[in-house]
Amino acid sequence: xxxxxxxxxxxxxxxxxxxxALVRPARGLAAxxxxxxxxxxxxxxEKGEKVYQVFENVAKKYDLMNDSMSLGIHRLWKDIxxxxxxxxxxxxxxxxxxGTGDIAFRFINYVRSIRERQLQRKLKHHQxxxxxxxxxxxxxxxxxxxxxxxxxxxxxxxEMLKVGRQKAQHLGYSEGLSWVVGNAEELPFDxxxxxxxxxxxGIRNVTHIDLALQEAYRVxxxxxxxxxxxxxxxxxxxxxxxxxxxxxxxxxxxxxxIAGDWKSYQYLVESIRRFPxxxxxxxxxxxxxxxxxxxxxxxxxxxAIHSGFKL
Ligand SMILES: C[S@@+](CC[C@H](N)C(=O)[O-])C[C@H]1O[C@@H](n2cnc3c(N)ncnc32)[C@H](O)[C@@H]1O
Numbered sequence: 001x002x003x004x005x006x007x008x009x010x011x012x013x014x015x016x017x018x019x020x021a022l023v024r025p026a027r028g029l030a031a032x033x034x035x036x037x038x039x040x041x042x043x044x045x046e047k048g049e050k051v052y053q054v055f056e057n058v059a060k061k062y063d064l065m066n067d068s069m070s071l072g073i074h075r076l077w078k079d080i081x082x083x084x085x086x087x088x089x090x091x092x093x094x095x096x097x098x099g100t101g102d103i104a105f106r107f108i109n110y111v112r113s114i115r116e117r118q119l120q121r122k123l124k125h126h127q128x129x130x131x132x133x134x135x136x137x138x139x140x141x142x143x144x145x146x147x148x149x150x151x152x153x154x155x156x157x158x159e160m161l162k163v164g165r166q167k168a169q170h171l172g173y174s175e176g177l178s179w180v181v182g183n184a185e186e187l188p189f190d191x192x193x194x195x196x197x198x199x200x201x202g203i204r205n206v207t208h209i210d211l212a213l214q215e216a217y218r219v220x221x222x223x224x225x226x227x228x229x230x231x232x233x234x235x236x237x238x239x240x241x242x243x244x245x246x247x248x249x250x251x252x253x254x255x256x257x258i259a260g261d262w263k264s265y266q267y268l269v270e271s272i273r274r275f276p277x278x279x280x281x282x283x284x285x286x287x288x289x290x291x292x293x294x295x296x297x298x299x300x301x302x303x304a305i306h307s308g309f310k311l
């Protein structure tokens with residue numbers, strides 16, 4: 001598995017060429033078709049480029065903005081996603097629209113802690129182990145803390161991945177982690193490859209959600225699991241009014257103050273309102289072929305985790 005950015009990046013001829021190749025309407029769809037970018041109507045090609053620009057602009061301040069806008073609650077939502085996944089050592093995870101690596105780092109921490117617990121249990125149950133044997137077991141664990149688990153972070157945006165890689169370096173994550181430039185609608189991976197596919201706060205930015213879901217299905221192994229964490233529809237009327245007020249009046253202002261970018265954060269808020277509600281999205285996941293599809297609302301439906309299996 002590639003340990004760095006996908007080599008296709010270099011072949012695509014730098015940022016402009018790469019951007020056009022990555023965001024072009026997938027699989028020969030007519031370029032003139034219209035879609036939405038937040039509340040604006042734009043061509044599909046324009047949407048891809050505009051979404052790219054949004055994340056290129058915010059990449060360096062993305063993590064800070066996430067914490068500020070959600071008062072840190074996005075961390076809790078991501079932890080819940082990880083507990084729902086409950087990966088075991090050996091799991092191969094593809095995190096699409098993985099951006100700055102939040103899901104990947106959680107995955108690594110989760111698998112490491114399971115392996116540590118397994119090692120402690122194993123050593124406790126062995127009688128008469130020498131100090132050398134115990135030290136060797138810990139040494140082995142230190143060399144391969146994830147065992148055979150791996151996570152691939154795939155994102156269309158080179159800048160988001162760059163920030164993610166710097167973060168990984170700073171936090172000391174390298175084992176079992178790779179970064180690949182790729183479009184969720186046309187993933188650069190073989191069929192039946194991954195045990196789990198995650199996409200967190202990514203799918204609403206994709207131009208053809210149905211294609212992204214089909215791709216998720218394709219790259220998962222039979223028995224594999226799809227998990228999506230995304231903004232959804234608030235089911236409490238009072239909270240819904242407060243949330244609207246906060247979203248439209250405060251978030252773009254925070255975007256301007258923290259990231260110097262009102263428009264990107266206005267898009268963020270608008271894109272949330274355009275995303276299909278829980279039941280509709282569940283039906284789309286089923287249409288892609290997934291079975292046992294369900295969802296869990298978090299924070300009264302501000303976000304939802306959808307889950308489905310390739311069976
Ligand atoms: C809101 S960020 C989420 C990042 C990360 N998953 C998280 O939860 O913090 C959305 C990400 O989706 C990526 N993205 C948008 N369209 C995409 C596409 N078609 N294929 C892959 N990634 C895409 C953006 O580049 C951006 O990094």
